[in-house]
Amino acid sequence: MTRFITHFESAIEPGVTLPADCEQTMHNNRPLWSRYDLEGVKSSMTKSALKSRKSDMWRYRELLPIGDEIEPVTMNKSMSPVVECPRFAQQMGVKHVWIKDESQLPTCSFKCRGMSLAATMARHFGRTRIAMASNGNAGGAMGMYAARAGMESVCFMPHDTPIANQTECYYSGAKLFVTNGLIDQSGKRIREGHDRGLWFDISTLKEPYRLEGKKTMGLELAEQFEWELPDVILYPTGGGTALIAMWKAFKELREMGYLNSQTMPRMYAVQSDGCQPMVTAFEAGERFATRHENAKTIASGMRVPTALGDFMVLDTVRESNGAAIAVAEERIIEFQRTVAAAEGLMICPEAATCVGALEKLVEANEVSASDRIVIFNTAAGQKYFGSGKLEGIPEIDLTKPTDWDEFEAQYLPKLVGS
Ligand SMILES: Cc1ncc(COP(=O)(O)O)c(C=O)c1O
Structure with a gap:
């Protein structure tokens, strides 16, 4: 096998391409798409070849920006299971619901996928x-994959991020800072x-590799x-990367002729009404979202008031005939309990x-009883208990400019070789 990535493209400026054989970030502060020689991928990553490969995300390496010569930073995670949920489906008035349970990945969330590739x-x-x-899960995963890679890592998290997220990040040896602002400000x-x-x-989306790692959610789902x-x-x-990434995966598979049916899924971007910038933009017919002020939700991973990839999320839901939907914040715990009691799965508040x-x-007759429905449980519900602040974690005051000379002198020398 060689490397099948051919180039990167600006996600917003048609015709702008960038080379794939050197490090990329963004173009004009906008995200990039990775593009592949799909004919080449098809000849190497055949469906029968897949059958004999290890069940980790690197089984799809032809559709990732790495080739044989690049050693992956991995914890040998296997595929996350798709769990059929008949009792829950019946309660909802439909026949077929599966939960793709990303809580069973090494850092108990889907963030492993992108971090593994980014590292x-x-x-x-x-x-x-x-x-x-x-917002927590990504910082923990970054810390762990950086540790695995022998790299240093630095993370800024809101001060009220669940304690499990702070602890995971801190224990990994990452230099963790808590802030008095939200993720877009940090x-x-x-x-x-x-x-x-x-x-x-x-x-999120400030380099093009994490997106490709998350694409494996869609590739796995298709194969499963x-x-x-x-x-x-x-x-x-929140930022919507996995939604965008899965849609990209499905389109690549369709182009390669791997899908048995040309019918593509309707993609729904779901948010809490405590932080619903995508839904507001979707309902207003806009391609770009405006900031959701005073964002507040217990689904901390979705506390993203502005997202760099807003137009990519909104394009995806429209192109797939889906929608962006907001749900009442005060019902999130009830929804978690519904699934736990029906199926024994402790889903996270985001998935709830x-x-x-x-x-x-269902109420609006926008799904039919026979539709095959998949919900992504993006993290373990158990990670969300306990709030507060870990002892000894420094704070960054986002109301004042950061004095970077002072920051560097105070914190970064300690990092080197630590
Ligand atoms: C558990 C969980 N679900 C969903 C999200 C939202 O992910 P994205 O930003 O890719 O939309 C996050 C992000 O932190 C998360 O931690």
Whole structure:
């Protein structure tokens, strides 16, 4: 096998291409798409070849931006299961619901996928320190994959992020900072540090590799469904990377002729009404979202008031005949309990919003009883108990500019070799 990635394309400026054999970030502050020689992929990643491969995400390596010569940073995760949920389906008034349970991955969330690839590419391009703004699960996964890769990592998280997320990130040896702002505000500071050369910024869509790692959610789903995609996918959306990535995966598989039916799933971006910028934009017919002020939700991973990939999410739901749907914040725990009691699965609050979305879709006759429906449980519900602040974690005051000289002198020397 060689490497089948051919180039990158601007996600917004038609005709702008960038080479694939060197490190990329964004173009004009907009995300990039990775493009492949799909004929070449088809000749190497055949359906029968897949049958004899290990059940980890690297089984799809031809559709990832790495070739044989790049050693992946991996914890040998296997595929996440798709769990059929008949009792829950019946309660919802439909026949076929599956939960794709990403909580069973190494850091108990879907963030492993993107981080595994981001760490792989960062190490390949000689980076020794990666950084990001995170709502929790991604920061924990970054810390763990950076540790696995022998790299340093730096994370900015809101101070009220669940304690399990803070602990996971801190224990990994990441330099963790808590902030008095939300992820979009922290993201700007992490970018400033990137521009000063302090680290490589792997925040959502600020490099093109995490997106490709998340694409394996869609590739796996297609294979687990024997190349007959479900009718409906409900995805709890913050920055929306996995929704965008899965749709990209499905289109690549369709182009390669791997899908048994030309019918593509309707993709639903689900949000809490405590933070629903995508839904507001969708309902207004806009391609770009405006900031959701005073965002508040217990589904902390979805507390994303502005997203770099807003137009990619909105394009996806429209192109797939899906929608963006908001669900009442105060019902999230009820939805978690519904699934736990019906099926024995402790889904996270983010995924619980998809239960509310399904309820709405059934009421509005937008799904039929026979539709095959998949909900993504993006993390373990057990990670969300306990709030507060870990002892000794420094704070970044986002109301004031960061003095980077001071920051560097105070914190980064300690990082080197630590
Ligand atoms: C558990 C969980 N679900 C969903 C999301 C939203 O993911 P995305 O930003 O890719 O939309 C996150 C993000 O942190 C998360 O941690």
